[in-house]
Amino acid sequence: MLGPLRLSLAARAGALASQLSQAAGKGRGETIQGRVILGIEPDALQKLSVGRDIILVSGTNGKTTTTAFLARILSDGTDENVSTSEFGANMSAGIATVLAARPRNRYVVLECDELYLPAMCAALRPKVVVLLNLSRDQLHRTGEVRKVANLWRGSFTGDEMTFVINRDDPFLEYAVADAGHVLRVTFGGRKHPDAATCPSCSALLDWSKNDYRCSCGLGTSSAEIRADQRLSGPGRNAVLAIEAARLMGAVVPVQVQTDLTAEAPDRVASYRVGNRQIQTRLAKNPESWRESLAQISAKHVVLSVNARGIDGRDTSWLWDVDYSSLLGKQVVCTGERRKDVAYRLSVQGIDVRLADSFALAAQALESDASDHEPIEAIASYTAFQDLAAAALGLNNATTGVDR
Protein backbone atom coordinates (compact mmCIF):
# COMPACT_ATOMS: atom_id res chain seq x y z
CA MET A 1 0.00 0.00 0.00
CA LEU A 2 2.71 2.40 0.99
CA GLY A 3 4.74 1.68 -2.17
CA PRO A 4 2.49 3.16 -4.88
CA LEU A 5 1.58 6.06 -2.60
CA ARG A 6 5.19 6.94 -2.00
CA LEU A 7 5.96 6.79 -5.71
CA SER A 8 3.06 9.08 -6.47
CA LEU A 9 4.08 11.47 -3.71
CA ALA A 10 7.67 11.43 -4.98
CA ALA A 11 6.53 12.28 -8.51
CA ARG A 12 4.38 15.17 -7.33
CA ALA A 13 7.06 16.57 -5.02
CA GLY A 14 9.55 16.33 -7.88
CA ALA A 15 7.29 18.24 -10.24
CA LEU A 16 6.80 20.94 -7.62
CA ALA A 17 10.56 21.26 -7.07
CA SER A 18 11.02 21.62 -10.81
CA GLN A 19 8.41 24.41 -10.99
CA LEU A 20 10.07 26.24 -8.10
CA SER A 21 13.46 25.89 -9.74
CA GLN A 22 12.13 27.26 -13.04
CA ALA A 23 10.37 30.11 -11.29
CA ALA A 24 13.67 31.01 -9.63
CA GLY A 25 15.29 31.21 -13.06
CA LYS A 26 17.64 28.30 -12.39
CA GLY A 27 17.28 26.38 -15.62
CA ARG A 28 14.71 23.82 -16.62
CA GLY A 29 14.68 21.98 -13.33
CA GLU A 30 14.70 18.37 -14.52
CA THR A 31 17.73 17.47 -12.42
CA ILE A 32 16.33 18.82 -9.16
CA GLN A 33 13.03 17.12 -10.00
CA GLY A 34 14.76 13.76 -10.36
CA ARG A 35 16.76 14.23 -7.18
CA VAL A 36 13.59 14.89 -5.20
CA ILE A 37 11.89 11.83 -6.72
CA LEU A 38 14.83 9.57 -5.87
CA GLY A 39 15.15 11.11 -2.42
CA ILE A 40 11.57 10.18 -1.53
CA GLU A 41 11.42 6.88 -3.41
CA PRO A 42 14.91 5.37 -3.85
CA ASP A 43 13.45 2.56 -5.98
CA ALA A 44 11.70 4.98 -8.33
CA LEU A 45 13.79 3.93 -11.35
CA GLN A 46 12.85 0.26 -10.98
CA LYS A 47 9.20 0.98 -10.22
CA LEU A 48 8.68 3.50 -12.99
CA SER A 49 10.14 1.15 -15.58
CA VAL A 50 7.93 -1.86 -14.84
CA GLY A 51 5.87 -2.88 -17.86
CA ARG A 52 7.49 -0.35 -20.19
CA ASP A 53 9.76 -0.86 -23.20
CA ILE A 54 12.95 1.03 -22.55
CA ILE A 55 15.80 1.81 -24.92
CA LEU A 56 19.06 3.25 -23.63
CA VAL A 57 21.47 5.15 -25.86
CA SER A 58 25.08 5.54 -24.76
CA GLY A 59 28.54 6.22 -26.16
CA THR A 60 31.02 9.06 -26.25
CA ASN A 61 29.60 11.12 -29.09
CA GLY A 62 26.09 11.65 -30.40
CA LYS A 63 23.95 10.50 -27.46
CA THR A 64 21.59 13.46 -27.41
CA THR A 65 21.08 13.68 -31.16
CA THR A 66 20.62 9.94 -31.57
CA THR A 67 18.19 9.76 -28.67
CA ALA A 68 16.05 12.53 -30.16
CA PHE A 69 16.15 10.90 -33.59
CA LEU A 70 15.26 7.47 -32.24
CA ALA A 71 12.35 8.87 -30.21
CA ARG A 72 11.03 10.58 -33.34
CA ILE A 73 11.17 7.56 -35.64
CA LEU A 74 9.72 5.36 -32.92
CA SER A 75 6.85 7.78 -32.47
CA ASP A 76 6.28 8.06 -36.24
CA GLY A 77 6.65 4.34 -36.85
CA THR A 78 4.41 2.92 -34.10
CA ASP A 79 1.03 3.63 -32.51
CA GLU A 80 2.57 4.08 -29.07
CA ASN A 81 3.44 7.20 -27.08
CA VAL A 82 7.14 7.78 -26.55
CA SER A 83 8.84 9.42 -23.55
CA THR A 84 12.36 10.67 -24.01
CA SER A 85 15.20 12.71 -22.53
CA GLU A 86 14.97 16.16 -24.01
CA PHE A 87 17.78 18.20 -22.56
CA GLY A 88 20.71 15.87 -22.28
CA ALA A 89 20.22 15.08 -18.57
CA ASN A 90 21.58 11.55 -18.69
CA MET A 91 22.29 10.40 -15.12
CA SER A 92 19.98 8.88 -12.49
CA ALA A 93 18.13 12.09 -11.62
CA GLY A 94 17.45 13.19 -15.21
CA ILE A 95 16.33 9.69 -16.13
CA ALA A 96 13.95 9.51 -13.13
CA THR A 97 12.37 12.76 -14.28
CA VAL A 98 11.68 11.41 -17.78
CA LEU A 99 10.21 8.18 -16.41
CA ALA A 100 7.95 10.01 -13.95
CA ALA A 101 6.65 12.60 -16.41
CA ARG A 102 4.33 10.30 -18.40
CA PRO A 103 4.36 6.96 -16.59
CA ARG A 104 1.81 5.42 -18.97
CA ASN A 105 3.86 5.93 -22.14
CA ARG A 106 4.94 2.50 -23.27
CA TYR A 107 8.18 3.43 -25.02
CA VAL A 108 10.95 5.30 -23.24
CA VAL A 109 14.09 6.33 -25.11
CA LEU A 110 16.79 7.46 -22.71
CA GLU A 111 20.21 8.95 -23.19
CA CYS A 112 22.60 7.49 -20.62
CA ASP A 113 26.00 8.64 -19.41
CA GLU A 114 28.70 6.04 -20.06
CA LEU A 115 29.61 5.54 -16.40
CA TYR A 116 25.95 5.27 -15.33
CA LEU A 117 25.06 2.71 -17.98
CA PRO A 118 25.70 -0.47 -15.93
CA ALA A 119 23.55 0.79 -13.04
CA MET A 120 20.80 1.94 -15.43
CA CYS A 121 20.79 -1.43 -17.21
CA ALA A 122 20.32 -3.15 -13.85
CA ALA A 123 17.60 -0.77 -12.63
CA LEU A 124 15.61 -0.23 -15.82
CA ARG A 125 16.03 -3.61 -17.54
CA PRO A 126 15.97 -2.10 -21.05
CA LYS A 127 14.86 -4.11 -24.08
CA VAL A 128 17.47 -2.52 -26.31
CA VAL A 129 20.76 -0.74 -25.62
CA VAL A 130 22.30 1.27 -28.45
CA LEU A 131 26.07 1.69 -28.21
CA LEU A 132 27.35 4.39 -30.56
CA ASN A 133 31.10 4.63 -30.04
CA LEU A 134 33.73 4.87 -27.34
CA SER A 135 36.68 7.23 -27.53
CA ARG A 136 38.67 9.54 -25.31
CA ASP A 137 36.54 12.01 -23.38
CA GLN A 138 36.77 13.61 -19.95
CA LEU A 139 39.74 11.46 -18.99
CA HIS A 140 39.92 13.15 -15.59
CA ARG A 141 36.56 11.51 -14.83
CA THR A 142 36.63 8.23 -16.76
CA GLY A 143 40.34 7.41 -16.35
CA GLU A 144 40.86 5.44 -19.52
CA VAL A 145 38.76 4.37 -22.48
CA ARG A 146 39.59 0.78 -21.65
CA LYS A 147 38.25 1.17 -18.10
CA VAL A 148 34.84 2.19 -19.46
CA ALA A 149 34.87 -0.77 -21.85
CA ASN A 150 35.72 -3.13 -18.98
CA LEU A 151 33.00 -1.67 -16.78
CA TRP A 152 30.48 -2.22 -19.58
CA ARG A 153 31.56 -5.74 -20.34
CA GLY A 154 31.11 -6.83 -16.74
CA SER A 155 27.49 -5.74 -16.72
CA PHE A 156 26.42 -6.64 -20.27
CA THR A 157 25.39 -10.20 -19.55
CA GLY A 158 22.17 -12.13 -19.70
CA ASP A 159 19.52 -12.66 -22.35
CA GLU A 160 17.08 -9.84 -21.68
CA MET A 161 18.84 -6.99 -23.45
CA THR A 162 19.66 -6.68 -27.13
CA PHE A 163 22.66 -4.52 -27.96
CA VAL A 164 22.80 -2.57 -31.20
CA ILE A 165 26.41 -1.62 -31.82
CA ASN A 166 28.78 -0.13 -34.35
CA ARG A 167 31.03 -3.18 -34.58
CA ASP A 168 33.79 -1.13 -36.29
CA ASP A 169 34.62 0.16 -32.80
CA PRO A 170 36.72 -2.54 -31.09
CA PHE A 171 35.83 -1.22 -27.62
CA LEU A 172 32.14 -1.87 -28.30
CA GLU A 173 32.79 -5.31 -29.77
CA TYR A 174 34.77 -6.12 -26.63
CA ALA A 175 32.08 -4.71 -24.31
CA VAL A 176 29.34 -7.00 -25.71
CA ALA A 177 31.44 -10.18 -25.82
CA ASP A 178 29.36 -11.82 -23.06
CA ALA A 179 26.00 -10.36 -24.06
CA GLY A 180 23.18 -12.67 -25.10
CA HIS A 181 21.89 -10.75 -28.11
CA VAL A 182 23.87 -8.38 -30.30
CA LEU A 183 22.94 -6.70 -33.57
CA ARG A 184 26.17 -5.63 -35.25
CA VAL A 185 26.25 -2.83 -37.80
CA THR A 186 29.36 -2.21 -39.91
CA PHE A 187 30.20 0.83 -41.97
CA GLY A 188 33.10 -0.84 -43.71
CA GLY A 189 35.72 -0.11 -41.08
CA ARG A 190 37.80 2.91 -40.15
CA LYS A 191 40.85 2.96 -37.93
CA HIS A 192 39.96 3.87 -34.36
CA PRO A 193 42.39 6.52 -33.09
CA ASP A 194 42.49 5.12 -29.53
CA ALA A 195 42.60 1.42 -30.29
CA ALA A 196 46.13 0.52 -31.32
CA THR A 197 45.92 -2.45 -28.98
CA CYS A 198 43.27 -5.07 -28.35
CA PRO A 199 40.85 -4.15 -25.53
CA SER A 200 40.58 -7.84 -24.73
CA CYS A 201 44.12 -9.27 -24.76
CA SER A 202 46.26 -6.10 -25.12
CA ALA A 203 48.09 -7.39 -28.21
CA LEU A 204 48.68 -4.96 -31.06
CA LEU A 205 45.58 -4.92 -33.24
CA ASP A 206 46.04 -5.61 -36.92
CA TRP A 207 44.47 -2.57 -38.65
CA SER A 208 45.45 -3.41 -42.21
CA LYS A 209 42.50 -2.83 -44.58
CA ASN A 210 41.11 -0.31 -42.08
CA ASP A 211 39.53 -3.07 -40.07
CA TYR A 212 40.75 -4.76 -36.93
CA ARG A 213 41.61 -8.36 -36.28
CA CYS A 214 43.24 -9.87 -33.25
CA SER A 215 44.78 -13.28 -32.70
CA CYS A 216 42.53 -13.62 -29.63
CA GLY A 217 39.49 -13.59 -31.94
CA LEU A 218 38.22 -10.05 -31.41
CA GLY A 219 36.80 -8.70 -34.64
CA THR A 220 35.82 -12.02 -36.19
CA SER A 221 32.07 -11.86 -35.47
CA SER A 222 30.33 -10.84 -38.67
CA ALA A 223 27.95 -7.92 -38.87
CA GLU A 224 24.22 -8.39 -39.56
CA ILE A 225 23.92 -4.99 -41.22
CA ARG A 226 26.29 -3.37 -43.72
CA ALA A 227 25.75 0.38 -44.01
CA ASP A 228 27.21 3.15 -46.14
CA GLN A 229 30.90 3.77 -45.51
CA ARG A 230 30.62 7.44 -46.46
CA LEU A 231 28.36 8.36 -43.54
CA SER A 232 29.66 10.92 -41.04
CA GLY A 233 29.59 10.25 -37.30
CA PRO A 234 26.01 11.51 -36.82
CA GLY A 235 24.91 9.55 -39.90
CA ARG A 236 26.39 6.34 -38.52
CA ASN A 237 24.62 6.93 -35.20
CA ALA A 238 21.32 7.47 -37.00
CA VAL A 239 21.65 4.10 -38.74
CA LEU A 240 22.04 2.48 -35.32
CA ALA A 241 18.91 4.33 -34.15
CA ILE A 242 16.92 3.05 -37.13
CA GLU A 243 17.98 -0.53 -36.44
CA ALA A 244 17.00 -0.13 -32.78
CA ALA A 245 13.60 1.26 -33.77
CA ARG A 246 13.04 -1.69 -36.10
CA LEU A 247 13.86 -4.10 -33.27
CA MET A 248 11.11 -2.41 -31.26
CA GLY A 249 8.67 -3.06 -34.07
CA ALA A 250 8.65 0.36 -35.70
CA VAL A 251 8.10 0.72 -39.41
CA VAL A 252 10.87 2.95 -40.75
CA PRO A 253 10.34 4.09 -44.34
CA VAL A 254 13.29 3.72 -46.66
CA GLN A 255 13.11 7.47 -47.27
CA VAL A 256 14.12 8.18 -43.66
CA GLN A 257 17.30 6.23 -44.23
CA THR A 258 17.98 7.86 -47.58
CA ASP A 259 17.57 11.33 -46.08
CA LEU A 260 20.35 10.54 -43.66
CA THR A 261 23.05 10.49 -46.27
CA ALA A 262 21.87 13.86 -47.55
CA GLU A 263 21.76 15.57 -44.19
CA ALA A 264 22.64 13.85 -40.97
CA PRO A 265 21.39 15.37 -37.74
CA ASP A 266 24.08 17.03 -35.70
CA ARG A 267 24.60 19.17 -32.63
CA VAL A 268 24.47 22.43 -34.55
CA ALA A 269 22.69 25.56 -33.43
CA SER A 270 22.45 28.97 -34.92
CA TYR A 271 23.10 31.88 -32.54
CA ARG A 272 22.47 35.51 -33.30
CA VAL A 273 25.34 37.87 -32.55
CA GLY A 274 24.62 41.43 -33.64
CA ASN A 275 23.01 41.15 -37.05
CA ARG A 276 24.47 37.83 -37.87
CA GLN A 277 23.50 34.19 -37.37
CA ILE A 278 26.48 32.06 -36.47
CA GLN A 279 26.30 28.32 -37.10
CA THR A 280 27.82 26.74 -34.03
CA ARG A 281 28.82 23.11 -33.63
CA LEU A 282 29.12 21.37 -30.29
CA ALA A 283 32.38 19.45 -30.06
CA LYS A 284 33.71 18.11 -26.81
CA ASN A 285 36.52 15.65 -27.39
CA PRO A 286 39.13 14.85 -30.06
CA GLU A 287 36.80 12.72 -32.18
CA SER A 288 33.97 15.25 -32.25
CA TRP A 289 36.43 18.09 -33.00
CA ARG A 290 37.74 16.15 -35.98
CA GLU A 291 34.17 15.66 -37.23
CA SER A 292 33.29 19.32 -36.70
CA LEU A 293 36.43 20.71 -38.32
CA ALA A 294 35.77 18.57 -41.38
CA GLN A 295 32.37 20.24 -41.74
CA ILE A 296 33.51 23.87 -41.44
CA SER A 297 33.39 25.63 -44.78
CA ALA A 298 33.44 29.32 -43.75
CA LYS A 299 36.64 31.35 -43.95
CA HIS A 300 35.88 33.04 -40.63
CA VAL A 301 35.84 30.79 -37.62
CA VAL A 302 35.31 31.18 -33.87
CA LEU A 303 36.60 28.48 -31.52
CA SER A 304 35.35 28.54 -27.93
CA VAL A 305 36.98 26.30 -25.34
CA ASN A 306 36.25 25.88 -21.63
CA ALA A 307 37.64 23.29 -19.22
CA ARG A 308 34.91 22.96 -16.62
CA GLY A 309 34.12 19.48 -15.32
CA ILE A 310 32.11 18.11 -18.20
CA ASP A 311 34.41 19.61 -20.82
CA GLY A 312 37.29 17.65 -19.35
CA ARG A 313 39.47 19.70 -17.01
CA ASP A 314 42.59 18.74 -18.95
CA THR A 315 43.00 20.49 -22.31
CA SER A 316 45.90 18.31 -23.51
CA TRP A 317 43.60 16.59 -26.00
CA LEU A 318 43.53 19.78 -28.08
CA TRP A 319 46.94 18.60 -29.35
CA ASP A 320 45.47 15.32 -30.61
CA VAL A 321 43.44 17.15 -33.23
CA ASP A 322 44.80 18.21 -36.61
CA TYR A 323 43.70 21.78 -37.39
CA SER A 324 45.30 22.06 -40.82
CA SER A 325 41.86 22.59 -42.39
CA LEU A 326 41.95 26.03 -40.69
CA LEU A 327 45.19 27.10 -42.37
CA GLY A 328 44.64 30.37 -44.24
CA LYS A 329 41.37 31.14 -42.42
CA GLN A 330 40.62 33.92 -39.96
CA VAL A 331 40.35 32.30 -36.55
CA VAL A 332 39.43 33.92 -33.25
CA CYS A 333 39.65 31.89 -30.03
CA THR A 334 37.47 32.58 -27.01
CA GLY A 335 36.25 30.78 -23.89
CA GLU A 336 37.98 30.32 -20.56
CA ARG A 337 40.80 28.30 -22.11
CA ARG A 338 41.19 30.33 -25.30
CA LYS A 339 44.94 30.60 -24.84
CA ASP A 340 45.31 26.81 -24.73
CA VAL A 341 43.68 26.36 -28.11
CA ALA A 342 45.19 29.51 -29.62
CA TYR A 343 48.73 28.45 -28.76
CA ARG A 344 48.11 24.99 -30.16
CA LEU A 345 46.90 26.54 -33.44
CA SER A 346 49.83 28.95 -33.61
CA VAL A 347 52.30 26.06 -33.37
CA GLN A 348 50.54 24.55 -36.36
CA GLY A 349 51.12 27.79 -38.27
CA ILE A 350 47.57 29.15 -38.07
CA ASP A 351 47.08 32.89 -37.47
CA VAL A 352 44.89 33.35 -34.42
CA ARG A 353 43.46 36.16 -32.39
CA LEU A 354 41.97 36.11 -28.90
CA ALA A 355 38.67 37.58 -27.73
CA ASP A 356 37.19 37.84 -24.23
CA SER A 357 33.74 36.64 -25.23
CA PHE A 358 31.89 34.89 -28.04
CA ALA A 359 30.25 38.19 -29.01
CA LEU A 360 33.59 39.98 -29.16
CA ALA A 361 35.06 37.12 -31.19
CA ALA A 362 32.24 37.46 -33.69
CA GLN A 363 32.72 41.22 -33.77
CA ALA A 364 36.43 40.80 -34.44
CA LEU A 365 35.56 38.77 -37.54
CA GLU A 366 32.65 41.00 -38.51
CA SER A 367 34.95 43.69 -39.85
CA ASP A 368 36.74 41.18 -42.10
CA ALA A 369 33.81 39.14 -43.25
CA SER A 370 31.55 40.80 -45.78
CA ASP A 371 27.81 40.43 -45.22
CA HIS A 372 27.39 37.40 -47.41
CA GLU A 373 30.37 35.56 -45.94
CA PRO A 374 29.34 33.26 -43.12
CA ILE A 375 31.01 32.97 -39.74
CA GLU A 376 31.02 29.48 -38.25
CA ALA A 377 31.91 28.37 -34.74
CA ILE A 378 32.90 25.30 -32.77
CA ALA A 379 32.23 25.36 -29.04
CA SER A 380 33.15 22.95 -26.28
CA TYR A 381 30.39 21.55 -24.08
CA THR A 382 29.87 24.28 -21.50
CA ALA A 383 30.70 27.02 -24.00
CA PHE A 384 27.86 25.67 -26.17
CA GLN A 385 25.56 25.45 -23.14
CA ASP A 386 26.33 29.05 -22.24
CA LEU A 387 25.32 30.15 -25.73
CA ALA A 388 22.14 28.12 -25.50
CA ALA A 389 21.38 29.56 -22.07
CA ALA A 390 21.95 33.11 -23.28
CA ALA A 391 19.66 32.48 -26.25
CA LEU A 392 16.94 31.34 -23.83
CA GLY A 393 17.47 34.41 -21.69
CA LEU A 394 18.83 32.45 -18.73
CA ASN A 395 21.63 33.91 -16.67
CA ASN A 396 22.66 30.64 -15.21
CA ALA A 397 25.32 28.84 -17.17
CA THR A 398 24.15 25.38 -16.14
CA THR A 399 21.17 24.55 -18.27
CA GLY A 400 19.93 21.36 -16.79
CA VAL A 401 22.60 18.78 -17.39
CA ASP A 402 22.98 16.92 -14.16
CA ARG A 403 26.70 16.52 -13.70
Next chain:
Amino acid sequence: MSKLTLVRLYHDLLGTYGDQGNAEVLMYRARARGLSVQLVEVAPHEQVPTSGDVYLLGGGEDGPQAIALDMLHKNSGLNRAVENGAAILAVCAGFQLIGTSLPDSDGNIVAGLGLVDASTIYTDDPRCVGELFVTPADDAAGLLLTGFENHQGRTQIGSTMQPLGWVESGFGNGLLQAESDGQVPEGIVHGKVIGTYMHGPVLARNPQLADRILESIVGKLDPFMDPLAEAFAQERREAIQR
Protein backbone atom coordinates in the same frame (compact mmCIF):
# COMPACT_ATOMS: atom_id res chain seq x y z
CA MET B 1 75.06 20.40 -35.95
CA SER B 2 73.56 19.87 -39.38
CA LYS B 3 70.12 18.71 -38.45
CA LEU B 4 68.35 18.13 -35.16
CA THR B 5 66.55 14.78 -35.14
CA LEU B 6 63.53 14.26 -32.91
CA VAL B 7 62.27 10.72 -32.49
CA ARG B 8 58.67 10.16 -31.45
CA LEU B 9 58.25 6.63 -30.15
CA TYR B 10 55.09 4.58 -30.63
CA HIS B 11 52.66 7.44 -30.97
CA ASP B 12 49.77 4.95 -31.33
CA LEU B 13 50.62 3.37 -27.98
CA LEU B 14 51.98 6.33 -26.03
CA GLY B 15 49.94 9.21 -27.37
CA THR B 16 46.81 9.17 -25.26
CA TYR B 17 47.11 12.54 -23.60
CA GLY B 18 48.25 14.96 -26.28
CA ASP B 19 51.90 14.34 -25.46
CA GLN B 20 52.83 14.15 -29.13
CA GLY B 21 52.45 17.94 -28.95
CA ASN B 22 55.83 17.99 -27.17
CA ALA B 23 57.52 17.16 -30.47
CA GLU B 24 55.60 19.92 -32.24
CA VAL B 25 56.63 22.50 -29.64
CA LEU B 26 60.29 21.44 -29.85
CA MET B 27 60.21 21.71 -33.65
CA TYR B 28 58.48 25.07 -33.51
CA ARG B 29 60.94 26.57 -31.03
CA ALA B 30 63.98 25.09 -32.77
CA ARG B 31 62.92 26.38 -36.17
CA ALA B 32 62.27 29.81 -34.69
CA ARG B 33 66.02 29.85 -33.91
CA GLY B 34 66.90 28.89 -37.46
CA LEU B 35 67.70 25.28 -36.60
CA SER B 36 66.94 22.59 -39.09
CA VAL B 37 64.79 19.85 -37.54
CA GLN B 38 63.40 16.53 -38.65
CA LEU B 39 60.85 14.36 -36.87
CA VAL B 40 61.17 10.59 -37.09
CA GLU B 41 58.08 8.58 -36.15
CA VAL B 42 58.74 5.08 -34.90
CA ALA B 43 55.83 2.66 -35.11
CA PRO B 44 55.58 -0.53 -33.04
CA HIS B 45 57.75 -3.31 -34.55
CA GLU B 46 60.00 -0.74 -36.23
CA GLN B 47 63.65 -0.50 -35.24
CA VAL B 48 64.36 2.38 -32.83
CA PRO B 49 67.09 4.53 -34.43
CA THR B 50 70.21 5.08 -32.30
CA SER B 51 71.35 8.38 -33.82
CA GLY B 52 68.45 10.64 -32.80
CA ASP B 53 69.00 13.72 -30.65
CA VAL B 54 65.77 13.86 -28.61
CA TYR B 55 63.47 10.90 -27.96
CA LEU B 56 59.89 11.52 -26.91
CA LEU B 57 57.66 9.08 -25.04
CA GLY B 58 54.16 10.02 -23.97
CA GLY B 59 51.37 8.75 -21.77
CA GLY B 60 49.32 5.66 -22.54
CA GLU B 61 46.89 3.25 -21.02
CA ASP B 62 48.12 0.18 -19.14
CA GLY B 63 47.83 -2.34 -21.98
CA PRO B 64 49.54 -0.19 -24.63
CA GLN B 65 52.23 0.74 -22.09
CA ALA B 66 53.01 -2.95 -21.53
CA ILE B 67 53.37 -3.51 -25.27
CA ALA B 68 55.63 -0.47 -25.66
CA LEU B 69 57.83 -1.74 -22.84
CA ASP B 70 58.00 -5.17 -24.42
CA MET B 71 59.06 -3.66 -27.77
CA LEU B 72 61.72 -1.49 -26.14
CA HIS B 73 63.10 -4.47 -24.21
CA LYS B 74 63.49 -6.40 -27.46
CA ASN B 75 65.14 -3.48 -29.15
CA SER B 76 68.11 -1.83 -27.50
CA GLY B 77 67.91 1.32 -29.66
CA LEU B 78 66.74 3.70 -26.95
CA ASN B 79 69.36 2.62 -24.40
CA ARG B 80 72.09 2.90 -27.06
CA ALA B 81 70.88 6.35 -28.08
CA VAL B 82 71.21 7.55 -24.48
CA GLU B 83 74.76 6.15 -24.37
CA ASN B 84 75.38 8.19 -27.54
CA GLY B 85 74.30 11.36 -25.71
CA ALA B 86 70.66 11.64 -26.75
CA ALA B 87 68.09 13.43 -24.62
CA ILE B 88 64.80 11.82 -23.55
CA LEU B 89 61.54 13.39 -22.49
CA ALA B 90 59.32 10.67 -21.06
CA VAL B 91 55.86 11.56 -19.77
CA CYS B 92 53.63 9.54 -17.42
CA ALA B 93 53.50 5.95 -18.78
CA GLY B 94 56.72 6.82 -20.63
CA PHE B 95 58.33 8.02 -17.37
CA GLN B 96 57.33 4.79 -15.65
CA LEU B 97 58.80 2.57 -18.31
CA ILE B 98 62.24 4.23 -18.42
CA GLY B 99 62.57 3.43 -14.69
CA THR B 100 63.80 0.28 -12.99
CA SER B 101 60.47 -1.42 -12.33
CA LEU B 102 56.75 -0.91 -12.83
CA PRO B 103 53.48 -2.87 -12.68
CA ASP B 104 52.29 -4.60 -15.86
CA SER B 105 48.62 -4.55 -16.84
CA ASP B 106 47.88 -7.35 -14.33
CA GLY B 107 49.64 -5.48 -11.53
CA ASN B 108 52.74 -7.72 -11.44
CA ILE B 109 56.01 -5.83 -11.05
CA VAL B 110 58.21 -6.11 -14.13
CA ALA B 111 61.57 -4.65 -15.08
CA GLY B 112 61.66 -1.27 -16.80
CA LEU B 113 64.36 -0.03 -19.15
CA GLY B 114 66.54 1.03 -16.23
CA LEU B 115 67.55 4.36 -17.75
CA VAL B 116 66.82 6.07 -14.43
CA ASP B 117 66.54 4.84 -10.83
CA ALA B 118 62.78 5.00 -10.38
CA SER B 119 60.35 2.28 -9.26
CA THR B 120 56.65 2.54 -9.83
CA ILE B 121 54.04 0.73 -7.75
CA TYR B 122 50.27 0.69 -7.50
CA THR B 123 48.76 1.55 -4.15
CA ASP B 124 45.16 1.54 -2.96
CA ASP B 125 45.21 5.32 -2.88
CA PRO B 126 42.98 7.22 -5.29
CA ARG B 127 44.11 8.04 -8.82
CA CYS B 128 46.27 11.16 -9.06
CA VAL B 129 44.24 13.55 -11.20
CA GLY B 130 44.41 17.31 -11.54
CA GLU B 131 46.56 20.36 -12.09
CA LEU B 132 50.16 19.92 -10.94
CA PHE B 133 52.45 22.77 -9.90
CA VAL B 134 56.15 22.19 -9.35
CA THR B 135 59.14 24.28 -8.27
CA PRO B 136 62.13 23.34 -10.43
CA ALA B 137 64.65 21.37 -8.33
CA ASP B 138 67.66 22.99 -9.96
CA ASP B 139 66.35 26.54 -9.64
CA ALA B 140 64.11 27.26 -6.67
CA ALA B 141 63.67 30.85 -7.86
CA GLY B 142 62.86 29.72 -11.40
CA LEU B 143 59.48 29.73 -13.07
CA LEU B 144 56.96 27.27 -11.68
CA LEU B 145 56.44 24.21 -13.90
CA THR B 146 52.80 23.31 -14.54
CA GLY B 147 50.96 20.37 -16.06
CA PHE B 148 47.93 18.13 -15.75
CA GLU B 149 48.49 14.74 -14.15
CA ASN B 150 46.35 11.61 -14.48
CA HIS B 151 47.97 8.43 -13.18
CA GLN B 152 47.37 5.52 -10.83
CA GLY B 153 51.01 4.53 -10.27
CA ARG B 154 53.26 6.14 -7.66
CA THR B 155 56.96 6.41 -8.37
CA GLN B 156 59.82 6.26 -5.91
CA ILE B 157 63.02 7.78 -7.24
CA GLY B 158 66.41 6.70 -5.86
CA SER B 159 67.95 8.76 -3.06
CA THR B 160 70.74 9.97 -5.34
CA MET B 161 68.38 10.94 -8.16
CA GLN B 162 67.41 14.53 -8.78
CA PRO B 163 63.70 15.15 -9.30
CA LEU B 164 62.54 17.55 -12.00
CA GLY B 165 61.02 19.57 -9.20
CA TRP B 166 59.19 19.65 -5.88
CA VAL B 167 55.41 19.56 -5.71
CA GLU B 168 53.70 22.80 -4.70
CA SER B 169 50.24 21.51 -5.49
CA GLY B 170 49.15 18.13 -6.84
CA PHE B 171 50.55 14.62 -6.43
CA GLY B 172 53.70 14.40 -8.59
CA ASN B 173 55.56 11.14 -8.01
CA GLY B 174 53.23 10.51 -5.08
CA LEU B 175 55.95 8.96 -2.88
CA LEU B 176 58.62 10.66 -0.81
CA GLN B 177 62.25 10.35 -1.74
CA ALA B 178 64.67 9.26 1.00
CA GLU B 179 66.04 12.37 2.73
CA SER B 180 63.82 14.68 0.74
CA ASP B 181 62.78 16.38 3.97
CA GLY B 182 59.06 15.90 3.56
CA GLN B 183 58.94 17.49 0.12
CA VAL B 184 57.24 15.44 -2.58
CA PRO B 185 59.35 15.05 -5.72
CA GLU B 186 57.96 15.33 -9.24
CA GLY B 187 59.61 13.51 -12.12
CA ILE B 188 63.28 12.88 -12.52
CA VAL B 189 66.33 14.36 -14.23
CA HIS B 190 69.35 12.19 -14.95
CA GLY B 191 71.84 13.63 -17.40
CA LYS B 192 69.79 14.45 -20.45
CA VAL B 193 66.97 12.11 -19.48
CA ILE B 194 63.85 13.77 -18.10
CA GLY B 195 60.82 11.93 -16.75
CA THR B 196 57.65 13.66 -15.58
CA TYR B 197 53.96 13.10 -14.84
CA MET B 198 53.03 16.43 -16.40
CA HIS B 199 50.76 16.41 -19.45
CA GLY B 200 49.58 19.60 -21.04
CA PRO B 201 51.60 18.93 -23.21
CA VAL B 202 54.33 19.82 -20.70
CA LEU B 203 56.50 21.62 -23.26
CA ALA B 204 53.57 23.73 -24.46
CA ARG B 205 52.83 24.83 -20.92
CA ASN B 206 56.49 25.30 -20.01
CA PRO B 207 58.47 26.79 -22.92
CA GLN B 208 61.52 27.15 -20.68
CA LEU B 209 61.63 23.35 -20.34
CA ALA B 210 61.45 22.97 -24.13
CA ASP B 211 64.42 25.30 -24.48
CA ARG B 212 66.32 23.46 -21.78
CA ILE B 213 65.97 20.21 -23.72
CA LEU B 214 67.04 21.85 -26.98
CA GLU B 215 70.02 23.50 -25.26
CA SER B 216 71.12 20.15 -23.84
CA ILE B 217 71.75 19.16 -27.48
CA VAL B 218 72.69 22.32 -29.37
CA GLY B 219 74.06 24.58 -26.64
CA LYS B 220 72.94 28.11 -25.82
CA LEU B 221 69.93 29.27 -27.87
CA ASP B 222 69.08 32.76 -29.05
CA PRO B 223 66.17 34.33 -27.17
CA PHE B 224 62.79 33.76 -28.80
CA MET B 225 59.93 36.10 -28.06
CA ASP B 226 56.61 34.30 -28.44
CA PRO B 227 54.04 36.40 -26.56
CA LEU B 228 51.21 33.89 -26.97
CA ALA B 229 53.35 31.04 -25.60
CA GLU B 230 54.41 33.17 -22.64
CA ALA B 231 50.87 34.39 -21.95
CA PHE B 232 49.54 30.83 -22.02
CA ALA B 233 52.29 29.54 -19.72
CA GLN B 234 51.79 32.46 -17.34
CA GLU B 235 48.03 31.89 -17.19
CA ARG B 236 48.60 28.26 -16.21
CA ARG B 237 51.11 29.25 -13.52
CA GLU B 238 48.65 31.75 -12.08
CA ALA B 239 45.95 29.08 -11.88
CA ILE B 240 47.63 27.83 -8.70
CA GLN B 241 46.36 30.87 -6.78
CA ARG B 242 42.77 30.57 -7.89
